[in-house]
Amino acid sequence: QNHLFKDLDLNISKGEKIALVGPNGCGKTTLLKIISNRIAADEGEVWLGSRVEPGYYGQEYEDLDPQNTVLEEILANFDIQIEQARTVLGSILFSEDDVFKPIKNLSGGEKGRLALLKLILSGANFLLLDEPTNHLDLDSCQTVEKILQDYEGTLLMVSHDRYFIDQIADRVITLQNGRLESYHGNYSYYQEKVQSRNKADMAARREAAREQSKPEIAAREQKKEQERIRRKRIRALEDMEHRITELEEQKSRIEIKLSDPLTYSEEENARAFTAAYKELEEELQFAYNEWEELSKLLEDEPMEGNNDELFAR
Ligand SMILES: Nc1ncnc2c1ncn2[C@@H]1O[C@H](COP(=O)(O)OP(=O)(O)OP(=O)(O)O)[C@@H](O)[C@H]1O
Ligand SMILES: [Mg+2]
CATH class of the missing domain: 1.10.287 (Helix Hairpins)
Structure with a gap:
């Protein structure tokens, strides 16, 4: 049996914004899914604080109903008035007629923004984001960046986007050869560390x-x-x-x-x-x-x- 990782030990404190980086296929998505309780680990345990509400954002946008329009998706899932819904949708670049688009017709970037908004509205205070800037155009990227910078909860995100990480993360964790390493700083700090170690x-x-x-x-x-x-x-x-x-x-x-x-x-x-x-x-x-x-x-x-x-x- 091929182990992705074993004996990992990771402590995340309230309010931390962590970027998880590592080579393709090393198990980042798997680790995120284990922490958010979407899949079970073969061994070991995940402890969440009693008031922690995890919110997972996957690469596949599994949680969007393709039959809904953008506005319907928000109204169906949250106790929110139309005006308010349109305001928050506007804040993630869905304006005017955009909100009436069916989800099945959205681009990857649009789905990404909507899924992220749903997460934030859900009251999740621990976001687990798997490559949130994937498929995002520059405008969407900047919007998501702003949302995550302002986000006051705890954040663990997988990203390959160094600039994006630098704007948001205060800690970088690498998953490599089945081992985690932690760097308390942003991506530039992590790079410096790695370089001086090299x-x-x-x-x-x-x-x-x-x-x-x-x-x-x-x-x-x-x-x-x-x-x-x-x-x-x-x-x-x-x-x-x-x-x-x-x-x-x-x-x-x-x-x-x-x-x-x-x-x-x-x-x-x-x-x-x-x-x-x-x-x-x-x-x-x-x-x-x-x-x-x-x-x-x-x-x-x-x-x-x-x-x-x-x-x-
Ligand atoms: N359900 C599954 N059953 C068996 N193998 C799986 C399953 N899900 C993922 N894998 C394998 O586990 C490995 C790690 O996958 P994972 O998606 O966690 O990697 P990743 O670090 O997120 O990669 P990427 O950077 O490409 O997103 C891959 O080799 C993948 O093919
Ligand atoms: Mg992945």
């Missing part, structure tokens, strides 16, 4: 990102160090290659000497060349081993850069 959230996220990137920085440092070692090894390898070339040249020079019969005419000479030759061979062997080890180290390393240059030799 800023704080963003700063916290940035800080968290910085914390998280610490290992990355360490990894970067480590890579730099590896690169330093690698370059050092490349230099050592190059030095070793020069050394090997040098030793090989010396060796071939001595080989020439050793293959010359003249060398052997002097015993000491021959011994010296032979010894030098042996020494060179050992040194070369050592150099080859060293070179091999270095190039193996470099080959095994995971490299960032291109090592082709090195191994092309």
Whole structure:
């Protein structure tokens, strides 16, 4: 089962004018209908003060009789004289012949105004209005705005109209992800609060990102160090290659000497060349081993850069 909300806790004091805002389908209408006792909650309770008379204004204008004219609708429901009825209807922009229009022919805006007037005349002191400015033209909007500003009862209204909320509400409640949050102020105040909270959230996220990137920085440092070692090894390898070339040249020079019969005419000479030759061979062997080890180290390393240059030799 899909829960719209759970464990909501909301206190409304006498005289408060509250705007309920929230994304489409989050359950605003449902909550209003539960509070006004039009539908029952699966769980929980709604307490109304003993003298509270709730009046609900729905998105569907369920409470208007389409067969009545505007004037009939007022006369049928309230103990009121025709003159008085026409005066109050005039106050919500039904003038002259307008009052004889059948309700079924009214526009959404006209129905909205009439439904609202009925609510006020009903003596309801706790209005629950579901998007009262929906379908209203600008004139109707301003009229309703004025009526609600002057209204002395308690008001809980759902609205998406920020300007309208700003003109009327002294408290904004958000319904989001099944949770209510309350802001004591008008819509602008609510926006300020949300913005500064978003800023704080963003700063916290940035800080968290910085914390998280610490290992990355360490990894970067480590890579730099590896690169330093690698370059050092490349230099050592190059030095070793020069050394090997040098030793090989010396060796071939001595080989020439050793293959010359003249060398052997002097015993000491021959011994010296032979010894030098042996020494060179050992040194070369050592150099080859060293070179091999270095190039193996470099080959095994995971490299960032291109090592082709090195191994092309
Ligand atoms: N009688 C019902 N049975 C089952 N689901 C319903 C019923 N009434 C409404 N819903 C669903 O409950 C969810 C909340 O509806 P509700 O009308 O309360 O939202 P809302 O916040 O008023 O949305 P909106 O901003 O569009 O008016 C919606 O997904 C809707 O489809
Ligand atoms: Mg709704």
